[in-house]
Amino acid sequence: MNIENRRSFLRGLAATGCAMNVPVNAWGLTAVEHPLERPLRLVQQSLSRLDSVAGYECQFVKQEIVGERVVSQKLRMKLRHEPFSVYLYFEDYRPGREVIYVQGQNDNNLVIHEAGLLALAGTLQRSPEHADVKAENRHPITELGLRKLAEALIRQWTMESRYSETEVKYFRDARLGSMTCNVIESSHPTPRRQFPFQKTRVWIDQKTNLVVRLQQYAFPADPDAPAALVEDYSYLAVRISNMLADIDFDVRNPAYSY
Helix, strand or coil, rough: HHHHHHHHHHHHHHCCCCCCCCCEECCCCCCCCCCCHHHHHHHHHHHHHHHCCEEEEEEEEEEEEECEEEEEEEEEEEECCCCCCEEEEECCCCCCEEEEEEEEEEHCCCCEEHHHHHHHHEEEEECCCCCHHHHCCCHHHHHHHHHHHHHHHHHHHHHHCCCCEEEEEEEEEEEEECCEEEEEECCCCCCCCCCCCCCCEEEEEEECCCCCEEEEECCCCCCCCCEEEEEEEEEEEEECCCCCHHHHEEEECCCCCC
């Protein structure tokens, strides 16, 4: 569409009463906003909400396809942003397992303590990229948490916003645990190299404005088949805490079983 036709097209929309968000670019020409621009602003607002948050506790629930199997886990989590620190307690899938990670400590390894008979092996250290760790996780522990989730989503949608073939839908008042959320769903009709997922679904808590759930669906091998859920991460019962201390991420914590 040339410039004159584009102007006529937009004038025609205005004449029919179709309201559009049409910002003016540097050349003085109107430009229709990409469908992902508004979702990007909403996720950026959520990320900014974390600027004043030192850390938090929550229940982390995940389901993901790792290799050819589905891994589902429920964990209690403590997370501190600076230095990046994580404590995990497994509620199922090897219940009682504890994992500590502190950036810059323990040679940047995970410190793992199993429960039951597996505890006889003692405390183990594993790199986040160790084969045993990657066999249970699509992403390393260094990508865990609300901030990392929002940052990864911003990178994905920023890249996808350079291209067309994107549809965005909005849903209100979806329930997630005790939370009421707004949901954003982006999708692409055709597999393209620039689209890592066929559909992305994002849940934003109405009360805190935090992104608390991310679902990623892969393009199906059969075009007539539904998209397959390959990643589903939920952060439930989030309790903001600026009181998390070094002892919360230390094997010497008397409340832990190390």
